[in-house]
Amino acid sequence: MTTSAKKETSPFARLNSLLAGVEPGLPAINLTIGEPQHPIPAFVAPVIAENVALFGRYPPIRGTDAFRQTIARWLDRRYGLDATIDPERMALPLNGSREGLTLAALTARQRKPGLEKPVVLLPNPFYQAYAAGAEVAGAEVVLLGSGREGSFPDLGQVPTEVLTRTIAVYIASPTAPQGDVATLEDWTHVIQIARAHDFMIFADECYSEIYRDGPPPGVLQAADRLGAGYANILTFHSLSKRSNLPGLRCGFVAGDPDFLETWTRFRNVAAPQVPGPIQAVAVAAYSDEGHVAQNRALYNAKYDAALATLGPRVRATRPEGGFFLWLEVGDGVEAATRLWREAGVRTIPGAYLSLPLPDGSNPGTPYIRVAMVQDLATTQEALTRMARVLG
Numbered sequence: 235m236t237t238s239a240k241k242e243t244s245p246f247a248r249l250n251s252l253l254a255g256v257e258p259g260l261p262a263i264n265l266t267i268g269e270p271q272h273p274i275p276a277f278v279a280p281v282i283a284e285n286v287a288l289f290g291r292y293p294p295i296r297g298t299d300a301f302r303q304t305i306a307r308w309l310d311r312r313y314g315l316d317a318t319i320d321p322e323r324m325a326l327p328l329n330g331s332r333e334g335l336t337l338a339a340l341t342a343r344q345r346k347p348g349l350e351k352p353v354v355l356l357p358n359p360f361y362q363a364y365a366a367g368a369e370v371a372g373a374e375v376v377l378l379g380s381g382r383e384g385s386f387p388d389l390g391q392v393p394t395e396v397l398t399r400t401i402a403v404y405i406a407s408p409t410a411p412q413g414d415v416a417t418l419e420d421w422t423h424v425i426q427i428a429r430a431h432d433f434m435i436f437a438d439e440c441y442s443e444i445y446r447d448g449p450p451p452g453v454l455q456a457a458d459r460l461g462a463g464y465a466n467i468l469t470f471h472s473l474s475k476r477s478n479l480p481g482l483r484c485g486f487v488a489g490d491p492d493f494l495e496t497w498t499r500f501r502n503v504a505a506p507q508v509p510g511p512i513q514a515v516a517v518a519a520y521s522d523e524g525h526v527a528q529n530r531a532l533y534n535a536k537y538d539a540a541l542a543t544l545g546p547r548v549r550a551t552r553p554e555g556g557f558f559l560w561l562e563v564g565d566g567v568e569a570a571t572r573l574w575r576e577a578g579v580r581t582i583p584g585a586y587l588s589l590p591l592p593d594g595s596n597p598g599t600p601y602i603r604v605a606m607v608q609d610l611a612t613t614q615e616a617l618t619r620m621a622r623v624l625g
Contacts, residue, residue, distance in 0.1 A: 413553020
């Protein structure tokens, strides 16, 4: 467990500075941004056309009845919940998960108004929206170490004094970029600690439907097994990854009804609404699993290609979930520069996605992140070039 208050610029801005003036040796292939490039589902355009008149109305911040009911049914079905999700009090639309993950920290801070030095717990590496949430809430960032083999954060390492000041913990499963998956036991442990110290769990489960073998357990699923409701828990999901719709900017949050009631009052005056036609697309997307299975198969084919092409020379692994390769290359900054200069393949150093520890070391330094978001042919070409440079 380590702490840091250092603020970082965007990892992509840092990458642009690193590679400024470096000419790529081959036509560029960009594998930096986790922006899915698979085909958009065929139902999207017709659904928008059918509901285009709704662009003429301000949408309610709570979303449409159809949206909330569809989300509740999907969560119940996906996680086999016995304590069903109440669509009236436990689900809200988001303009993608990022704005929700950031703004939720403000309400988490309001839950514990007497704290002089609030804390937000983060994994390391992490999605930059988590740090943004800590910053807007005026909270100290405490970086979590890993417990079991893999990269799932271990709250058991955090001193009690820190836990009493904690307002929220951000946890992703599958983790990004490593692709590790939380077990029900992992989630249960987090829930028990969060409830004992009364802080929020912000579970980023946006990659939940992109997995190799079996669907990852979810935080709501673990709470359901505990049988004490969904207090202290929010899960965040998005259509960006699940349905190849990053430009739609639509997702949802579900969980703790008391938190959502308070947060909705804030969102009603400060947060962007999700347009009616976009919510209609979400209803269609969360009612159809066929396109999700096809999407998952495309990613899995690219992981097969990565293992075959990179092989043991680059120590490529097949993560349990997500769509990144987290490659150990010795020096991520040096490797990213070489790959751009010699192969025209743009990747991002792992150190740009992590914060340094108090001793100055950075857990991301030995790695590069490779976003497996292009089509199979483009990905195969990039992997072949990478093997030449890194192998």
